[in-house]
Amino acid sequence: MHSYTDNSNLFDARSHGLGALIGRPRYTTAYHPSQLGRLLSRASQSVIHWLTTGSMPRVSKEMQGDTEVWKVHDPVSHCTRYFDHEDALRVWMEARYYQ
Incomplete structure (x- = not known):
């Protein structure tokens, strides 16, 4: 007989824990991608406005x-x-x- 240890439950528990860490990145408000994108958009619009209507x-x-x-x-x-x-x-x- 072959002895077989079922490690699938252990693997599932670890992968869920890792998924929780990876799935929800912890951004500070200043560096959140959507807010950073808005900030860069506003800055570029201001520069374009300044260059075209200076x-x-x-x-x-x-x-x-x-x-x-x-x-x-x-x-x-x-x-x-x-x-x-x-x-x-x-x-x-x-x-x-x-x-």
Whole structure:
């Protein structure tokens, strides 16, 4: 007769323990793959935005009291200007372009 020891239960117990360790990686919040991917995505979008609009003036409409004005921030001169009329804004933009 052959003696046979059944080690399958021992192997199963060890493999489940190892699977539990491998199956659930312990990431800190800062290094979790999905959060790291989001962080890298936001950083790359910021760099692309900075590279493509770095010297372009940022124009928006605002209300000052009852009057609608155009607000322009010029990143080159670090100035913010306000215009009552769109035509005045266009004149300033053309003059800035040709400087």
